[in-house]
Amino acid sequence: MEILETIGFDLGHGETAVAKAIVESIEPPQMLEINHKKNQITALGWHPQLGYLVGEQALIQAGVSQLVISFKQRPNNDPNYRKTICTFLATYYRQLQETRQIEGGENSYFYVGCPSGWSISDREAYQKLLIEAGIPQLNVVPESRAAFMQAKEAGKLEYEKLRSSVLIIDIGSSTTDFTLVKSLSEVPIDFGSNALGASLIDKAIFERTLANHEQSSLLEKVFLEYPHHQARCELACRKAKEDYFSNEQLYSDPQSFARGFESINEQIYFIPQVNKLMIEEILNQPLAELGQKSWLESFRHSVSEAKEKLEQLNIVPKFVLMTGGASRMKFTHLVCQEIFSEPETLLRPDPEPERCIALGLARVGRWDLRAAAFKQEVNELLDSQKLKQLIERHIPELIESLIKPLADGLLENAVRPGVKDWQQNKIRTLADLETSMKSRAENWLVGDRSLQIINKQCISWFNHKIQPDLAAVTDPICRKFQIPRSSLRFEDSIEPTFVNPELRIGDAILADTVGFIINVVIGGGTLASIITLILTGHLTWPIALVYGASVMAAGMELNRKTVQETIKTNLDIPSWIRSSFMSDRKIDDMCEQIKPELEKVLGEQLTANQQAFDKLIGKVEQGLQKALATKVQEAIILIQ
Known part of the structure; x- marks a missing residue:
């Protein structure tokens, strides 16, 4: 059921x-x-x-x-x-x-x-x-x-207090307990004095009233034979105590008393009464149950001990919550205020401790x-496949978002300066140019600027593609349990203090994605394909057309590939010809011509590397699972 x-x-x-x-x-x-x-x-x-x-x-x-x-x-x-x-x-x-x-x-x-x-x-x-x-x-x-x-x-308790540390002091009839709740933890760190209960005060009033009763010997016999009469008299003592602490100002006069009443029979009455002077005596008298310490002394010692234990943990509670019926006793507030002083710790007694x-x-x-x-x-x-399918569905859009900024970056930071150095005769052969461009490209790809570009695109992809689809499956869960939708989103919450900034996208997820992209471009053959495209289509073969006769060896006709390799590795073109063959304007034109081809190669290479992307999907899925699990631990405190 x-x-x-x-x-x-x-x-x-x-x-x-x-x-x-x-x-x-x-x-x-x-x-x-x-x-x-x-x-x-x-x-x-x-x-x-x-x-x-x-x-x-x-x-x-x-x-x-x-x-x-x-x-x-x-x-x-x-x-x-x-x-x-x-x-x-x-x-x-x-x-x-x-x-x-x-x-x-x-x-x-x-x-x-x-x-x-x-x-x-x-x-x-x-x-x-x-x-x-x-x-x-x-x-x-x-x-x-x-x-x-x-x-x-x-x-x-405000949300800020919920996230910090709260000390709960529960003063009951049989025990006084101290419990620390820290960082939303629902498993308190407990310590307390389990003999220090307010019923000891009732008992002291009972013993005082009995000792002063003119028929105390008879009452002792009645209580021994009829225990229910003693129980009623003890309740009368409790009522006298509660009346006193509910109206302390009324009973500061020595002639004014808070009273209880119990009738044993028509001739014998048990009437406990207390006022300020009597209560002070009772609170300061040694009690056997407390190792001959007084109730007040034991309470003060317990509160001090609680504070010392917290100090050993380097914890200063932001908030002290007092509860339990006996927390209505005003002197307990004064003791707690004295030991846990404001503004470091705020004291707040529960207005309805009995409920x-x-x-x-x-x-x-x-x-x-x-x-x-x-x-x-x-x-x-x-545990379902929804997260994996969601990520997989948007991988083509991630690739598309990276192609243009990567192509622009490679052109400006590897191709253009490399060709410029070759133009100015700082690089001897096209083979040297190939090595130089590869080195420049790799340095740029692992540099801060490249990381910023890829970071930006990955975050944009996550926020605009992954996050909306993810919200579509998490929002219904939040609605069902009547908590803010932001509780399971990687964005600002209605309650900003509940947002862990590290979970906006997740550093681990971002690092995996960026690292993956760089590895694919550098280590997956993409960079080599790009440089081959530039050298073959825009430098080596045009040079071969101009210098074709000079690269014939011993009358032997060379095939296309051999011509390209020979020119690339052996031909050191004079500097005055280089500046004419590849002027600054021609370098700019070449870069413009290369750009569409470069973007196409990047797209093809990234898309073709399906095995690597499967690993990326798995890593992003694991990262999302871990981040969501952390969000859940923070979100459950909002459930009512």
């Missing part, structure tokens, strides 16, 4: 959110709802009559006898953990299907996030565990990749599928 939609499933330690993207559309993904909310507390409850409940319903439904919260962690073999994760995901999946928000089955592909600090083996184990929930198609990807994709496609990962996961899934299909279409083009 066809995959119609990608589902971004952000199973967080504190909250869970789900988004959906349509594969064949570039419209932004849509958030899905459970219990009429787009974000849910990560909670799983058991009700004797209603069965398993998730999110808010598990918290508020009367009669829930079992409740588990904040259960996301690195995969392990604990059967309770495995059962909780699978049941939670299966319940979510069932509710999304029942409310007809997803297609389900083979039509839906789930992308679930994990901390980017997890190893590949952790991801594989987590993916294997989640598949046990009964979801047919599921993939686990780093949450940092989702954050990057969401920022990219939501327009929060960023779910939306990004849905985008990652759609991008993966569309990018794979895009590369497959281009590969099919490269």
